[in-house]
Amino acid sequence: MTHEVVIIGTGPAGLTAAIYAARASLNPVIYAGMLPGGQLTTTTEVENFPGFEHGIMGPKMMADMTAQAERFGTKVVYETITKVDFSKRPFTLWIDKTEIKAKTVVIATGATAKTLGLPDEAKLMGRGLSTCATCDGFFYRNKVVAVSGGGDSAMEEANYLSKLCSQVYLIHRRSEFRASQIMVDRVKNNPKIKIMTPWTVEKPVADASGLTGIIVKNLETGDSTELKVDGLFMAIGHKPNSDLFLPWVDVDSHGYIKTTVHTATKTPGLFAAGDIADPTFKQAITAAGMGCQAAIQAQKFLEEHEEQ
Numbered sequence: 001m002t003h004e005v006v007i008i009g010t011g012p013a014g015l016t017a018a019i020y021a022a023r024a025s026l027n028p029v030i031y032a033g034m035l036p037g038g039q040l041t042t043t044t045e046v047e048n049f050p051g052f053e054h055g056i057m058g059p060k061m062m063a064d065m066t067a068q069a070e071r072f073g074t075k076v077v078y079e080t081i082t083k084v085d086f087s088k089r090p091f092t093l094w095i096d097k098t099e100i101k102a103k104t105v106v107i108a109t110g111a112t113a114k115t116l117g118l119p120d121e122a123k124l125m126g127r128g129l130s131t132c133a134t135c136d137g138f139f140y141r142n143k144v145v146a147v148s149g150g151g152d153s154a155m156e157e158a159n160y161l162s163k164l165c166s167q168v169y170l171i172h173r174r175s176e177f178r179a180s181q182i183m184v185d186r187v188k189n190n191p192k193i194k195i196m197t198p199w200t201v202e203k204p205v206a207d208a209s210g211l212t213g214i215i216v217k218n219l220e221t222g223d224s225t226e227l228k229v230d231g232l233f234m235a236i237g238h239k240p241n242s243d244l245f246l247p248w249v250d251v252d253s254h255g256y257i258k259t260t261v262h263t264a265t266k267t268p269g270l271f272a273a274g275d276i277a278d279p280t281f282k283q284a285i286t287a288a289g290m291g292c293q294a295a296i297q298a299q300k301f302l303e304e305h306e307e308q
């Protein structure tokens, strides 16, 4: 059997694509991979997705989105796609040795935030540790936070947090920053940001309620000290999950899939939506919006190719 639409990934992008494709009677099949529900299942409260006046827990939001996609006939498969061949249509995908055929495919495999690999990191995510200032900064209003990183995104996060928090430490293990000079200057001229180089974060300090501080080490002198902070934002980049698709998509220097018109990739019938194709915003609402575009694009593609 050849599916009309196969969607890879059950984050907000993939599930929104599924809702639209299912309501267009395309009987989508969606593969959940190793993180069913996507990144939001690893967080607590989501306060910036429209429609939830009092916020919603990330795992609940994704369970509801999955149920909504299933209600319209989406088939959710809790497997990981291990290989693809998009050289000719219908496309072929594999789960190990099991072959799947699809007329169109939406890649919605997300981008994984890199973390520092600190002790107890997983336990403290959402309880003091974060990888997203836009997502979690609001929870740290008038509090003291640290940002770890030396690139543009670390500068951006530090600047963003300085508007909300009482004090921001920017910690970087080198004396020089990778970020563009203009971003570095902005940080240097910001009275709320204290730059600490060459320092590194060694480990978190926490009590039962979450993070209370971090142990930081000066890499020149070897001295360690505890910084009292309520939050630590790890801003050391993301790894887009695009390796599997490389011959059939163009990627930028970081591995984000390049799209042309509204989620279309260089391969006709192949679309990419959400964080995997978004080096800039990386939000649930933008991912969902791209998922919607991808499903409508897939539907148009099928109509134009008289394959429905």
Ligand SMILES: Cc1cc2nc3c(=O)[nH]c(=O)nc-3n(C[C@H](O)[C@H](O)[C@H](O)COP(=O)(O)OP(=O)(O)OC[C@H]3O[C@@H](n4cnc5c(N)ncnc54)[C@H](O)[C@@H]3O)c2cc1C
Residues within 6 Å of the ligand: 008, 009, 010, 011, 012, 013, 014, 031, 032, 033, 034, 035, 036, 037, 038, 039, 040, 042, 043, 045, 046, 047, 048, 049, 079, 080, 081, 082, 108, 109, 110, 111, 113, 125, 126, 130, 131, 132, 135, 136, 241, 244, 273, 274, 275, 276, 282, 283, 284, 285, 287
């Ligand atoms: C801790 C945390 C808190 C956040 N808080 C917020 C917030 O408050 N508000 C907000 O708007 N955004 C927030 N974000 C960002 C938001 O989660 C992402 O922007 C959003 O989840 C991106 O959605 P996506 O669908 O593109 O990908 P993801 O959510 O990353 O989902 C990717 C999916 O692809 C699947 N997958 C990957 N490879 C394969 C494969 N080979 N086969 C099958 N499936 C595969 C994964 O299992 C997963 O289901 C947060 C992120 C994190 C990490």
